[in-house]
Amino acid sequence: MTAFRRMEETTPEQYADIGMKSGLEIHQQLDTGKKLFCRCPVRPYTDEFHAEILRHMRPTLSELGEYDGTALMEFKTKKEIIYQIHQDTVCTYEMDDTPPFELNQEALDIALEMTMLLGCKLVSELHIARKQYLDGSIPTGFQRTTILGVDGSIPFDGGRLIRIRQLGLEEDACREVSDEGHRRVYRTDRLGIPLMETVTEPDMRTPQEVAAVAHRLRWLARSTGRVRTGIGAARQDVNVSVEGGRRVEIKGVSRIPLIPLLVHTEAYRQVALLEIEKELERRKITPSSFESSTHDITDTLRATSYYPVAEALKNGLEVRAVVLRGYRGILSMRTQPETTFAREISDRLRVIACLDILPNIAHSDMEGETLSSTEWTKIKKLCRTGDNDAVVVVWGNEQDVETGAKEIVIRAREALDGVPNETRRALPDGTNGFERILPGPDRMYPDTDLPPLAITEERIRKIQEILPELPWAREERYLEMGLRPDIARRMSIAPERDLFDRIVERTEYDPSLIAFFLLGRFRAECRWG
Ligand SMILES: [Zn+2]
Structure with missing residues (x-):
């Protein structure tokens, strides 16, 4: 039996032998004051709630008149869905399918900036689509989502490129609190927070590469200075397949260090299932x-x-x-x-x-x-x-x-x-x-509540003017100045980076000292002041 092998003992050649491929979907919350399609504020999560709403999920027929596999599965579970609602963070838009407000323009600008940093081709017009969600995590049963750009790439080790399939902007779903027996409980404070979704092609060939690319994409997102940080603010879906297997998605991985073992284990689970098939x-x-x-x-x-x-x-x-x-x-x-x-x-x-x-x-x-x-x-x-x-x-x-x-x-x-x-x-x-x-391909359909939104030349030009230098280029520059690797990495996305550049340019002080001052002492003093 090929299965099972420990990750530490598996070489890149062995992953090549089983034909392992992996891709990522990175979900990153944006740091905006309001939600994506309504005017509710984005607040820190809380356990407090003022009302509970009970729903039963029912499958709806697709446009082809067929039930989707996921829809049928959710129907079979006969779950009661409970939403715990905090009055400050939810309005009738999220709970009731009342029409959306205009797309949050602040969120759109941040996501456009990221689309440009990824070198994607921008769409000329945004079309809002509905993506069916039947697990109850979105009370209306669908998520509004839109694609901003396609066909980008980021540089990776050894001069390789990792291709970016697309960048989308969508609303975050509810937080699951518990799921026991026939009862699943959600809290709605996360619902509707602007979420940027970066999708790569399945270009990664080892479990370690998947983690490295996830890290790189999160680093790039943080270089905009306008994404939320902290637990759950960025989450990865990792897809894995091997030769003869199928694409399997591992959902909601919140910590990058977990990725390699998850990918490795999934690849060899598929090898094991193929051996069972052969048997x-x-x-x-x-x-x-x-x-x-x-x-x-x-x-x-x-x-x-x-x-x-x-x-x-x-x-x-x-x-x-x-x-x-x-x-x-x-x-x-x-x-x-x-x-x-x-x-x-x-x-x-x-x-x-x-x-x-x-x-x-x-x-x-x-x-x-x-x-x-x-x-x-x-x-x-x-x-x-x-x-x-x-x-x-x-x-x-x-x-x-x-x-x-x-x-x-x-x-x-x-x-x-x-x-x-x-x-x-x-x-x-x-x-x-x-x-x-895995949901079928027909879970997306056009949204008729919102008209297409043109992305104007003016808007693109304004974002281009403030587009930050790519963080890895910046890091490279700082390493050449003699900054310690950990300091160079921190400074590459620090809010003080432009100030740092100006001071280095205009004074004779040692860049390491300036960096130390800006990242350490200066920040501490600001906090006390
Ligand atoms: Zn709202």
Whole structure:
């Protein structure tokens, strides 16, 4: 087996061998006084709220008359969505789909500046689009978004260019507070804050390169001096694929140092899923020969001493066994460190059937640790299981256990096709878990509330006049002056940088001393003064 390899022991050639590619979407909040499409102020986040609103999410048909995969998935979860509202930071625009105000011009100028710094071709006219969001993180079900420029690039190590696909401006979504059972809670203070989205092409070839490019793009954004900093002000989505796999998106990574391990682990998860696909092919299981069956085993397990099931039965829940013909051993195949294919199934049940108390399944590849051998024998007899089959046991209320049993079959069947198109969430240990099915391409549609907005020559010229020197060029210059690397980096985006340049030009003082004075003492005195 190729899987599994530790990141420290993996060479760039080995990533090339598995055909790893990765790209980034960087979301950066802009430092404006007001939100993007209404006049609500941007305030620090708070736990305080004045009202709660309850919504149920419903899928809507796309223009083609089809349900999007993500939409269907969200519908299956039957979630209640609660919004906790602070009266100072939300108006009827965010909550109610009342028409938007004019796009925030301050936000537009900052985003245009970044678009130019990335060397993108600017659009001549802004068109606002709606992007469907069905997880409830945007109460109206869609996010307003617009593209400012395309086809840029930034220089990277060794004279390479990382291509920038596009830069967009959009409204931030709600903050998720909790997600338990059939209830998800959001706070609305983040909703509507201007967010700049920079999308790269999948030009990165090692996990370390992805982190380095993320760092470079955040550095560039900070050089405008007009972006928000602090926890959650910048967040990355990282997409990863390997040869024969599919593009998987890891959402909402807030810290850059986490990126390399996440990318590495995802690349080798895909390699592992491709090996499982090959193994099933070797067993001659195909989508048309795939067989499964579901059985009610609630009564069979009445007397069990396996704690999770015993508790479930005590609470009046039901138990099902799902037989996967020919799948013996598949569920214990490794997909991530300390993680097997069984978790791919368990994750889907957690998210889609809301069976989020773990463990939520037991399976016949790890008999010893769950039900007793007598119980497994009884179940297998009842389900007419053969030696080559796998059995997955799931428990929950009638509705959830039915949804769960269906999802077990769906995920097992998807194993025949390698890597499913998914978005996944980053976990603190560097592994990732299922989040949702990747949305289809038809989730964008034109917004009819706002007319197109022309970007005038005058406006472009004004921004060009104040366009800062690229931070890496500036850093280079400061290093040549003899500044320490950490000081050169800090000064490259410091508000005092122009003052620094002028003093260096007009005096004979040592630049290091001037930098020290400006970054250290001067700032401290300003704070006291
Ligand atoms: Zn508002």
